[in-house]
Amino acid sequence: MNNSPETTLTPSPPSPDATARRRNPYLAFALRAGAGVAVVTVILWRVDARPVFHALASERFGWFGAAIAIYLAGQAISTWRWRLLAGLNAIDGPFHEYLAYYFVGMFTNLFVPGLIGGDAARALYLGRRHNRIGAAVASVVYDRGIGLAALFWFAAAAALTIRTIALPAALTRAVWLAGALTFAGWLAAPLIGRAATNLGGRAGRFVEPILPYLRRPLATVPAIILSLVLQASIAAAQFLIARGLGLPTPLAAFMLCVPIANVVASLPVTLNGLGVREAAYLILFGYAGVARPDAIALGLLWFAATTLGGMTGVVAFITTRLPTPDDYDSTFTPFAVSAGDSTMQNRR
Secondary structure, eight states: OOOSOSOOOOOOOOOHHHHHHHHHHHHHHHHHHHHHHHHHHHHHHHHOHHHHHHHHHHOOHHHHHHHHHHHHHHHHHHHHHHHHHHHHTTOOOOHHHHHHHHHHHHHHTTTSSTTHHHHHHHHHHHHHHHTOHHHHHHHHHHHHHHHHHHHHHHHHHHHHHOOSSOOOHHHHHHHHHHHHHHHHHHHTHHHHHHHHHTOOHHHHHHHGGGHHHHHOGGGGHHHHHHHHHHHHHHHHHHHHHHHHTTOOOOHHHHHHHHHHHHHHHTSTTSGGGTTHHHHHHHHHTTTTTOOHHHHHHHHHHHHHHHHHHHHTTHHHHHHSOOOOGGGTTSOOOTTOOOTTOOHHHHTO
16 A cells, blocks of 8 residues: 555635535536436427326336346446556555445435546545545546446447347447547557656646556456446346336347447436436337337336435445545544444544
């Protein structure tokens, strides 16, 4: 463990401008949530809400519960990926530590806009645990980047190999192009890292924590494989939800349509892709023969499954205290709170 601090912070009273900036994320959260609800409302109005609600009511809880279980297993896969990437930046730690921080971030995502809130939370926990904020932030940023790149690659591979569903040629070409460009960027990482090494001053210090990933892209292959497994599990989970709705749609349709829809839903427009995903499902699953009410219900049920799965992170959020400098040279165990501590004290 590296015990030399990367930065020394001097506390100062927050200015009114800083307070206003801190409020902006919550305004953005409200706007994105409102935008998602508005899009869903328009879709229900255009399609007729009654068949959608009937489909939602027909979902069988066993299949829905199995989808949530697969989603949570996927979060464990994501944790493993993050731990592998952090290890490339010389941040060691047991899996349960990373799992706790990942679930803290997962729970935070429910109440902070987009993915930024949860990513910032897990970077803060890991960085303060090891006194390496810069390297922790780099691990989270690259973890998110690898996950997004693998999503593009999975979608491109599915569009290239699955022929049972005829998507528009323009859409297929766009998916292939996105996959090819991100793959080219991954191959060019050493060149980018070499150029970044020559940067000096503040820019050089800024990119330094990300250099271990740029210099050795092949070392990230295990993390990429885990990302591809994760994408397959997400498609499989929604296949189970469809089975709960009584839909005969084949698994191949989910392997093709879900990753493409997730590329669109990953845009930070609404809360966790609400509304955007349903609109994408209307189009994509329409080519697979899924009725419009069923496609909308499928998207809403997946949103509900991920929200309920994210709520399980409350256990880690409550029981895992934010590390302090006293923990750098001591054994620190997440999911452990002393009897006399309150939640607010633990997050001081």
